[in-house]
Amino acid sequence: MSTRTESVDLVGDEAATNLARAALFAALVGAFAYVTFPNPVSPVSVTLQVLGVFLAGVYLGPAWGPAALLLYLAAGALGAPVFEGGSAGVGALLGESAGYLWSYPLAAGVVGAVVHRGTALRDPSAAGLGTLVAAMVLGTVVIYALGVAGLALVLSLGPVEAVAVGAVAFLPAEALKIAAAVGIVRSDAITAA
Amino acid sequence: MTLAYVPGDSLAHRLDPRTKLLVQIGFAAAAYAHATPRGLAALTALAGGCLWAADGDIADLWAYRVAFPVLFLAPLVAGATLGSPWFRAARAAETALASYRVLLLLVVAAAYVRSTPVRDSRAALQRTVPGRAGTFLGAGVALVFRFLPLLRRDLLTAREAVRARGGDRLPVRERIRLVAVAGTNRAFGRADRLGTALAARCFAWNPTLPRLSFEPADYPALALGVGLLAVAAAAVI
Numbered sequence: 141m142s143t144r145t146e147s148v149d150l151v152g153d154e155a156a157t158n159l160a161r162a163a164l165f166a167a168l169v170g171a172f173a174y175v176t177f178p179n180p181v182s183p184v185s186v187t188l189q190v191l192g193v194f195l196a197g198v199y200l201g202p203a204w205g206p207a208a209l210l211l212y213l214a215a216g217a218l219g220a221p222v223f224e225g226g227s228a229g230v231g232a233l234l235g236e237s238a239g240y241l242w243s244y245p246l247a248a249g250v251v252g253a254v255v256h257r258g259t260a261l262r263d264p265s266a267a268g269l270g271t272l273v274a275a276m277v278l279g280t281v282v283i284y285a286l287g288v289a290g291l292a293l294v295l296s297l298g299p300v301e302a303v304a305v306g307a308v309a310f311l312p313a314e315a316l317k318i319a320a321a322v323g324i325v326r327s328d329a330i331t332a333a
Numbered sequence: 334m335t336l337a338y339v340p341g342d343s344l345a346h347r348l349d350p351r352t353k354l355l356v357q358i359g360f361a362a363a364a365y366a367h368a369t370p371r372g373l374a375a376l377t378a379l380a381g382g383c384l385w386a387a388d389g390d391i392a393d394l395w396a397y398r399v400a401f402p403v404l405f406l407a408p409l410v411a412g413a414t415l416g417s418p419w420f421r422a423a424r425a426a427e428t429a430l431a432s433y434r435v436l437l438l439l440v441v442a443a444a445y446v447r448s449t450p451v452r453d454s455r456a457a458l459q460r461t462v463p464g465r466a467g468t469f470l471g472a473g474v475a476l477v478f479r480f481l482p483l484l485r486r487d488l489l490t491a492r493e494a495v496r497a498r499g500g501d502r503l504p505v506r507e508r509i510r511l512v513a514v515a516g517t518n519r520a521f522g523r524a525d526r527l528g529t530a531l532a533a534r535c536f537a538w539n540p541t542l543p544r545l546s547f548e549p550a551d552y553p554a555l556a557l558g559v560g561l562l563a564v565a566a567a568a569v570i
Contacts, residue, residue, distance in 0.1 A: 149538040156536050157528030159469060163476035164484070164524035168516055170477065171484040175492070175512060177505050186505070191513055199517070207469070214470050215477035218454035219338060219446040222481065225399030228336055229442025230354070234361045235435040236403050295407045295431045305403060305410050320509040329514045330521065 162204050165196050166212035169244075170222025179313050186313040187224060190283060193244050194276050194321045197251025199330065201261045205248035213241060239290015240283060240306075247279040254278060264325050272325055276318040284311065336396035336446050344550065345387035345448035350457035352551045352558065353445050356383070359561030360441050364434045366568035373433060380440040387444040397439045404432040451478045456542045468538050476527070484520060491515035 151159070169192035176185040196205040216222045216232060223232045223241070233241055253259075254275035255267050264272075284307050292302035324330065340346075345353065360383075364376055384393070412425025451474075459471030491512045500508055547555070 146539070148535060151531070151536045151538055153528075153532045156531040157525060159473060160476070160528035160531060161521070161524040163473040164480055164520045164527070166473065167477045167480040167484050168520040170481050171488050171516065172513075174485055175488055177509055180505060186509075188509065188513060191509065195513070195517055199521075211470065211473040211477055214458065215474045218458065218474055219336075219449060219451065220474070220478050220481055221336060221396070222477070225396070226336075227397045227399065227439075229439065229446045230357045230361070231397075231435070231438040231440075231442030232400075235438050236400060236407070236432075291403075291407075294435060295404075295411070295428050297407060297411050297428060301407075301410045305407055316506050316509065319506045320513060323506070323510045324514055324517070327510075327514075330517055 158204050161200060162208035163211055165192070165200060165205075165208040166215060167222075168192055169196065169209070169212050170215070170220060173222060173224055174226065179316075186316060188317070189224070189244075190280070190314065191317045191321055193248050193283070194251055194279055194317065195324070197248040197275070197279065198255050198264045198272075198321070198325055200248075200252065201256050202249050202252030202259055205252040206245035209245040209248050212244065216241075234294075236291060236294050237287075238294060240287035242290070243283045243286035246286070247282040250282050251275045251279040265328050267325075269322065269326070272322050273318065276321055280314045280318070284314075336393055336443055338450050339388070339447050340450075341388050341448070343386060343388040343448060345383070345444055347548065347550055348448075348554055349545055349547050349551050350449050350453045351461060351545070352547070352554045353449060354457065354461075355558035356554055356561070357441055357445055359558040359565070361438055362565035363561040364437055366565035368430050368434050370430070373430060373437065376434075376437055380437045380444075383441050383444040387448040389444055389447045393443045393447060394436075394440065396443070400435070400439065404435055407432050451475065452543050453545065456545050459542055460545060465538055468540070471542075472536075472540075480523065483523070484516065487519040488512060488516045 169189055172188035172192045175188050177188075179186045193209060196208045199205075200208055212222060213233060216228050217230045219228050221228045224237065232238075255264055255271060256262055267275075288299070288302045288306050291297060291306040292299060295302075295305075297305065360376065360379065364373070367373070367376070384390070408425045408429040411428035412420045412422065414421055455471045455475045458474060459467045461467070462470055494515075495503075495508060495511050500511065503511075
């Protein structure tokens with residue numbers, strides 16, 4: 141009988157915790173896809189995925205935030221029901237929602253970089269109101285720019301048509317999410333960060 | 334109803350996950366390169382075949398219902414113009430073909446999700462992406478599958494608690510904040526306990542994965558995937 145020995149290359153404590161946080165945040169963004177709120181100014185109801193993207197950037201920073209969102213995309217592509225309405229599969233990453241989904245890691249990176257001013261993490265509740273709002277407005281711009289561009293490319297629409305289909309009904313709700321996210325960060329309610 | 338793995342013994346269940354991923358990529362490339370009525374007719378037959386090979390049926394597509402309004406609306410918006418002739422059929426037809434192409438991609442993706450267990454998907458990912466990036470993706474994806482139901486329940490509990498305390502009368506922004514705070518705190522709590530547990534159990538960069546191997550049935554499917562990529566490349570060059 142032959143035996144085989146291999147040395148085990150252990151993951152360090154800090155990396156293990158960061159990986160766990162990234163994975164849990166990816167699952168949280170997926171769980172947010174199931175939470176819908178009525179939208180006071182538009183007939184399309186609000187889901188909280190984009191709020192999850194903002195919070196990933198704020199609490200995990202410009203490196204682990206995008207990593208968490210990449211895990212979200214990979215898990216969705218391989219069948220975890222984490223995309224809008226509990227859908228899954230590679231089709232979502234190549235179809236009409238492709239631009240929005242691929243923009244999430246980038247947006248989390250942008251939000252993280254603005255809030256933390258570089259790669260070293262600092263206490264997000266210490267960031268000023270202006271910084272937080274600017275970070276999330278910038279994140280929203282990234283998401284909708286790529287989302288609308290993706291829509292135009294995938295469905296062969298013109299720019300104005302793509303904005304009409306993919307942004308007009310959804311944009312007002314983003315203000316709500318930015319307001320909620322700023323409230324969360326400034327209230328010190330997140331204990332484990 | 335959500336789309337999920339259904340245990341079975343169909344042709345697609347027996348294929349290696351890497352083969353199925355290659356077929357999906359080939360299919361997408363072909364669908365983008367040949368968005369003509371003839372090309373899409375051929376791909377419709379192929380997509381139907383994929384779903385049939387995975388023992389799926391048309392009801393599996395219900396999971397994608399949120400995509401339908403956009404796919405249906407896009408041709409109408411593309412065709413509409415301000416002023417005479419008000420509706421350009423040619424533009425609408427072009428976008429309708431593009432919409433239909435997206436629907437076909439969703440059909441093929443549904444066949445993959447139905448026929449592939451999480452363990453196999455993870456192993457395929459980790460064997461395809463080399464090094465620590467592969468381990469990170471593989472372990473992370475497995476954890477997302479594991480924790481998604483728990484976090485969904487956490488959020489549901491938080492919503493019910495808010496409602497029970499008369500939270501329905503609060504402004505929407507405040508309700509979103511309360512639910513998100515509860516969800517994020519639970520996620521961080523679970524992550525920190527999980528991180529400690531992973532370190533305590535010698536979580537390694539080189540874990541033992543389930544064995545994956547290409548069987549005889551994989552070779553025709555691999556050839557199909559490569560063929561689709563070739564068809565797409567031929568149209569581009």
